[in-house]
Amino acid sequence: MLIRVDDIKEAGLNREYAAAAAEFPELSVLEQRGEVFFPEPITTKLRAIRVGEMIQLDGTVSTSVRFVCSRCLKVYPHVLELVFTLTYARNLPAIDDAETGEELELNAEDLGLELLSGDELDLHAVIQEQVLLGLPLQPLCEDTCRGLCPRCGVDLNTATCNCAGDGFAGKFSVLKDWSNRQK
Numbered sequence: 537m538l539i540r541v542d543d544i545k546e547a548g549l550n551r552e553y554a555a556a557a558a559e560f561p562e563l564s565v566l567e568q569r570g571e572v573f574f575p576e577p578i579t580t581k582l583r584a585i586r587v588g589e590m591i592q593l594d595g596t597v598s599t600s601v602r603f604v605c606s607r608c609l610k611v612y613p614h615v616l617e618l619v620f621t622l623t624y625a626r627n628l629p630a631i632d633d634a635e636t637g638e639e640l641e642l643n644a645e646d647l648g649l650e651l652l653s654g655d656e657l658d659l660h661a662v663i664q665e666q667v668l669l670g671l672p673l674q675p676l677c678e679d680t681c682r683g684l685c686p687r688c689g690v691d692l693n694t695a696t697c698n699c700a701g702d703g704f705a706g707k708f709s710v711l712k713d714w715s716n717r718q719k
């Protein structure tokens with residue numbers, strides 16, 4: 537999944553890729569940890585265009601995933617559809633401070649640019665990064681998911697228990713159990 541920079545012209549270059557999550561080291565780690573599952577290949581469609589000295593990449597990364605709900609631990613399906621635009625520059629433009637006239641020390645990130653090094657663009661890294669950025673920190677099967685009872689562990693979406701009403705005391709006892717287990 538490499539594009540030679542010289543092959544990118546003003547007219548643009550279209551590419552499509554499909555690759556299993558196993559080909560992306562960081563996605564494999566998430567799968568091994570049981571945090572996210574990727575049952576289908578990760579499909580990428582992109583267009584690379586030369587704009588003067590810069591290269592612009594526009595693309596979409598899509599795949600079906602299985603998340604583990606952070607409240608009830610149920611595994612549920614979700615479709616990831618991520619749109620991205622990246623601009624690559626060989627050198628960072630020099631920008632002067634409008635007031636002092638001194639050159640500002642800006643890095644690529646400040647300018648919203650990616651630094652182009654070498655003769656090729658490594659799309660493998662780009663695709664992995666987009667998927668990682670698109671994963672929720674706390675996946676929820678439903679916004680209204682009621683989660684598990686902190687005391688007895690029943691799924692409060694499908695069952696009720698008699699612990700309700702303990703409120704803080706209930707939560708506290710779970711913390712106490714947890715801290716005892718750490719000893």
Ligand SMILES: [Zn+2]
Pocket residue numbers: 605606607608609610676677678681682683
């Ligand atoms: Zn849930």
Ligand SMILES: [Zn+2]
Pocket residue numbers: 685686687688689690697698699700
């Ligand atoms: Zn309960």
